[in-house]
Amino acid sequence: MSDEIPPVEINADRLTPVGGGRPSAPVSLRSRLRSMRDKMGRLPKPVKIILMVFAALLAYALPIINPPILSTPDTDFGGVLFIVSVYVLVALGLNIVVGYAGLLDLGYVGFYAVGAYVVAVLTSQHASWPWLATIPIAVMVTMVTGVILGAPTLRVRGDYLAIVTLGFGEIIRLTAVNSDWLGAAAGVPKVGKPPSIELFTVPHLNWDSGVPLIDLHRETTALKFGVIDIVPYYWLVLTVVIIVLFGDMLIKDSRVGRAWEATREDEDAAELMGVPTFKFKLLAFAMGAFVGGLAGTMFAGRQGFVSPQSFPLLLSILFLAAVVVGGQGNRWGAVVGAIIVGYLPERFRGFEEWRVLIFGLALMILAIYRPQGILPPRRRAQARRLDQKLDELEGEEVAGV
Amino acid sequence: MSEQTPPAGTASAETERVLELDHVTLRFGGLTALDDVSFDIRRGEILGLIGPNGAGKTTCFNVMTGVYRPTSGEVKFLGESLLRKKRFQITKLGIARTFQNIRLFKSMTALENVQVGADAHHTTGVLSALFRLPKHRREEAEGNERAMELLGFMGLRDKADELAANLSYGDQRRLEIARAMATDPKLLCLDEPAAGFNPAEKAKLMELIRRVRDEGYTVLLIEHDMRLVMGVTDRIVVLEFGKKIAEGAPAEIRDNPAVIAAYLGVDEEDAS
Numbered sequence: 001m002s003d004e005i006p007p008v009e010i011n012a013d014r015l016t017p018v019g020g021g022r023p024s025a026p027v028s029l030r031s032r033l034r035s036m037r038d039k040m041g042r043l044p045k046p047v048k049i050i051l052m053v054f055a056a057l058l059a060y061a062l063p064i065i066n067p068p069i070l071s072t073p074d075t076d077f078g079g080v081l082f083i084v085s086v087y088v089l090v091a092l093g094l095n096i097v098v099g100y101a102g103l104l105d106l107g108y109v110g111f112y113a114v115g116a117y118v119v120a121v122l123t124s125q126h127a128s129w130p131w132l133a134t135i136p137i138a139v140m141v142t143m144v145t146g147v148i149l150g151a152p153t154l155r156v157r158g159d160y161l162a163i164v165t166l167g168f169g170e171i172i173r174l175t176a177v178n179s180d181w182l183g184a185a186a187g188v189p190k191v192g193k194p195p196s197i198e199l200f201t202v203p204h205l206n207w208d209s210g211v212p213l214i215d216l217h218r219e220t221t222a223l224k225f226g227v228i229d230i231v232p233y234y235w236l237v238l239t240v241v242i243i244v245l246f247g248d249m250l251i252k253d254s255r256v257g258r259a260w261e262a263t264r265e266d267e268d269a270a271e272l273m274g275v276p277t278f279k280f281k282l283l284a285f286a287m288g289a290f291v292g293g294l295a296g297t298m299f300a301g302r303q304g305f306v307s308p309q310s311f312p313l314l315l316s317i318l319f320l321a322a323v324v325v326g327g328q329g330n331r332w333g334a335v336v337g338a339i340i341v342g343y344l345p346e347r348f349r350g351f352e353e354w355r356v357l358i359f360g361l362a363l364m365i366l367a368i369y370r371p372q373g374i375l376p377p378r379r380r381a382q383a384r385r386l387d388q389k390l391d392e393l394e395g396e397e398v399a400g401v
Numbered sequence: 402m403s404e405q406t407p408p409a410g411t412a413s414a415e416t417e418r419v420l421e422l423d424h425v426t427l428r429f430g431g432l433t434a435l436d437d438v439s440f441d442i443r444r445g446e447i448l449g450l451i452g453p454n455g456a457g458k459t460t461c462f463n464v465m466t467g468v469y470r471p472t473s474g475e476v477k478f479l480g481e482s483l484l485r486k487k488r489f490q491i492t493k494l495g496i497a498r499t500f501q502n503i504r505l506f507k508s509m510t511a512l513e514n515v516q517v518g519a520d521a522h523h524t525t526g527v528l529s530a531l532f533r534l535p536k537h538r539r540e541e542a543e544g545n546e547r548a549m550e551l552l553g554f555m556g557l558r559d560k561a562d563e564l565a566a567n568l569s570y571g572d573q574r575r576l577e578i579a580r581a582m583a584t585d586p587k588l589l590c591l592d593e594p595a596a597g598f599n600p601a602e603k604a605k606l607m608e609l610i611r612r613v614r615d616e617g618y619t620v621l622l623i624e625h626d627m628r629l630v631m632g633v634t635d636r637i638v639v640l641e642f643g644k645k646i647a648e649g650a651p652a653e654i655r656d657n658p659a660v661i662a663a664y665l666g667v668d669e670e671d672a673s
Contacts (some may be wrong), residue, residue: 092657198608247531254530254537255520255544258509265506272466274492274584283527377508 002071036376059238063231064220070209074349076374078220079232082302084342086295091322091338093243093291098320099377100257100331101284102264103154104162106235107169108319110149111289113311114172115140115296117182120306123192131192131301136293140291143286152284154278157267169316177306187307191300194225194236210254225301233302240298241335244291248331260284261329325366327373336374404603417444419588419619419654420496425464425474427643434460436643442588446608447620449634449651451627453663456640457622459501462590465621466498467491492521497639499577499594501623507566511557513574514565515548519581551579557610571602575609582613589613590621595629606607607633633656639663 043051062070063078071077081286090112097105117140122129153164199222206215245321251257259280262270300306300336318341326337344362348355366374403413427435433660435457442448450458463469464551465476467488476483483491496517506514523544529537552558555575560568568576581589593604607629615621624630630637631651639647639654641663647654654660 005548156469250533251527251530255525255540256527256530257515258520260519261509261513262506265508266504268468269500269506270517271488272468272492272498273518273580275517276487276489276490287527 007135028061031046037375051327056242060235064202064204065212066205066207072346072349073149075346076230077300078229078234080343080346081147082230082234082237083346084339085234085241086207086299086320087319087342089237089241089244090292090319091325091326091334091341092248093288093295094250094319094323095326095328095331095334096260096291097284098191098289099334100252100260100264100322101281102260103281104158105165105285106162106316106320107165107172108288108292109167109311109313109316110165110169110172111142111292112121112145112296112299112315112319113176113308114145114289115139115293116303117176117211117296118142118293118304119297120188120191121182121301125188128183129192131194131297134192135297136182138297139183139290139293142289142296145293146289147282147283149289150282153286154281160170166313166316169311173311173313174306176311183307185308187305187309189305191304191306192300193304194223194233196224196226196232198222198224227304230302233298237295237298245331245335252331256280266331321363325363325373326385327376330375330377332374333373333377340374354360377392411560414526418442419444419479420465420621421475422461423475423477424463424573425471425476428472430440431576432550434643437474438640438643438645439474440638440648442621443620443636444587444619445617446635447622447632447633448503448613450623450640451625451630452640455642457643458640459592460643461619461640462485462498462592462623465491489521491582492659495585496590497581497584497588498588499574499581499592500591501592502557503570503573503577503582505565505573505576509562509565510562511565511568511572512545512548512551512561513537514576514577515551515583518580519544519547519585520612521584528642532671539547548579548583551582552576554582554612555579570597574598574606578609578613582618587619589618590620591602593625594622595624595626603629605616 014071039050063081066077072080088240090108091109092104096106097108099105115138118141119131119134122126122137123131148166149165153161153168156164177188178187182188182387201219201221203214203216204218204220205212205214205216222227223235225232225236252260257269259275259277262273263280264274267277299310303310319338322341323334324335324337325340326335327333340362345355345359348358351358413513418441422441423439426433430564438457438461450461453460459470464471465478465483467483467486468489470484478494478496479499481494483494486494487514488595491588497563506517518542523540525537525540528534549558549561552561556580557568557572557575560572563575565576574597578589578591587606593644594610598606603626610615610620610622611633622630622634631654632652636649637651638645638656639657639660646659646663647657649657
């Protein structure tokens with residue numbers, strides 16, 4: 001039955017020679033990136049694992065190596081890496097909500113704030129718990145917050161949901177501003193830090209003379225969670241990011257992940273195929289809140305100080321930008337997007353107020369040339385490519401007639 | 402079961418009723434979409450639901466699958482009322498459907514589409530998935546196997562890893578049927594599955610539907626093409642302007658003056 005001719009037929013085998021046989025096709029960055037990804041995808045599993053481990057080790061070593069160009073000349077590189085890693089964590093959480101389940105959440109900073117405030121309240125404001133002990137509580141409270149926000153609001157869809165969540169982010173911030181119990185506008189000082197276990201000390205590299213030299217004035221003690229050296233915090237968050245990435249992979253590749261995607265694709269059809277869509281949307285909210293809250297606890301632990309100013313609406317937009325720029329629905333896209341959004345403004349801090357403009361321009365260029373994100377989900381990328389090939393084919397037919 | 406003579410099941414009054422519509426009326430404001438419609442579907446039959454455009458056929462589907470709640474009347478599935486059930490619960494009870502305008506999960510693969518259907522009876526949650534508990538592995542293997550089996554049945558096995566959006570029109574229609582069958586329904590509702598097909602394709606699809614019935618499914622079929630409906634169905638219910646105007650074996654329907662007046666005389670219906 002497959003060789004009948006229905007109105008629209010996209011047959012990959014038939015199309016490949018046409019697209020592939022074009023001699024004059026310029027090798028664009030896009031196609032190079034694509035072929036790189038295809039090659040990556042075809043590598044045998046052990047090689048992939050080795051590459052992954054290597055990449056992870058490199059990520060851990062980054063603040064020690066302090067590579068030129070990549071390093072930020074105007075701010076502490078370790079600090080930038082910490083912020084970037086927190087952004088990555090947040091983007092991974094938001095990707096579950098926006099990318100997988102397709103729920104536009106404009107108030108994600110609310111969960112981040114709740115996580116941070118729970119730590120602040122329990123370690124400084126109203127109790128003096130150790131930082132580590134507050135994490136389960138903080139994560140639980142954010143998940144409950146997610147369910148409380150989701151239960152009434154997930155009945156509305158699309159734009160309406162975006163508006164309601166936008167309100168949520170602001171409500172959390174304004175509650176903090178107006179509540180003396182939460183330190184009001186001044187915030188909560190002296191927030192607890194992660195417990196230090198001093199294991200070893202490594203000096204950083206210094207590239208000032210062009211060759212890497214060991215810089216004995218600049219060293220990091222693992223794992224001393226102090227005030228000056230931020231590198232151990234970066235390592236902590238990086239570890240959490242890796243764990244969350246694994247969890248994300250396992251959940252996505254299961255009934256839960258399929259249910260989220262089906263809901264995103266066509267909510268009514270999903271419901272009629274036996275997916276309790278409301279339950280799964282709520283679950284996506286809760287999981288997203290979990291990760292967002294976790295990021296908040298990391299932020300509070302490092303900052304030592306939590307105030308409403310730390311959670312402006314702009315941050316929600318920035319988080320969403322990270323997910324969209326990277327490619328909604330692809331965890332690696334979210335990672336890349338968060339790195340761009342977190343890193344670029346810091347890298348160009350030397351340009352003073354111009355940096356925001358440059359950042360905006362970079363986002364615009366991305367939006368124009370890669371509207372589906374830098375790394376769209378593999379399967380969506382496949383679909384788009386086939387679409388393009390079909391367009392090309394049609395174009396040729398028209399030209400030929 | 403031969404196609405022209407009514408099967409034994411129709412003759413015996415004792416045949417189990419899978420679905421009963423009992424005086425169902427549905428109003429949207431001043432518009433009466435369904436007006437006191439009653440009929441039932443018996444186990445193992447293919448029931449055709451026909452009628453001119455706008456007669457209320459799809460609305461009928463929507464009432465059965467919980468998309469609309471009837472203004473009055475009762476819908477019973479295997480003796481259980483469906484009126485208070487949510488849509489996904491109705492699917493779990495055993496009614497599955499396809500859509501008149503294809504509604505696949507386009508950016509998922511064919512296999513994943515069918516797996517979503519198979520997941521209707523699964524209960525794997527976040528923890529089972531996260532720790533790869535035996536439940537997850539068992540359900541995943543079972544769903545995968547069932548999905549591949551159904552894709553094979555529909556002749557789509559070699560397209561399992563294609564995105565639904567990239568399948569040909571005919572394959573998409575068949576994938577929808579596979580997805581619906583994956584929910585393990587006791588009643589399979591097909592809403593114009595042959596829409597947009599040429600006569601040869603339609604004939605093949607009807608053959609497929611007959612095979613689906615032979616697998617033990619009960620089928621409710623909406624179809625415009627009278628000739629095909631006559632060929633494949635065991636019984637036919639005719640709707641016009643939301644009212645049931647006839648019910649019976651294909652041969653009876655063909656000779657029913659009301660049906661001829663309402664439906665068969667209209668040329669444009671054949672154009673579907």
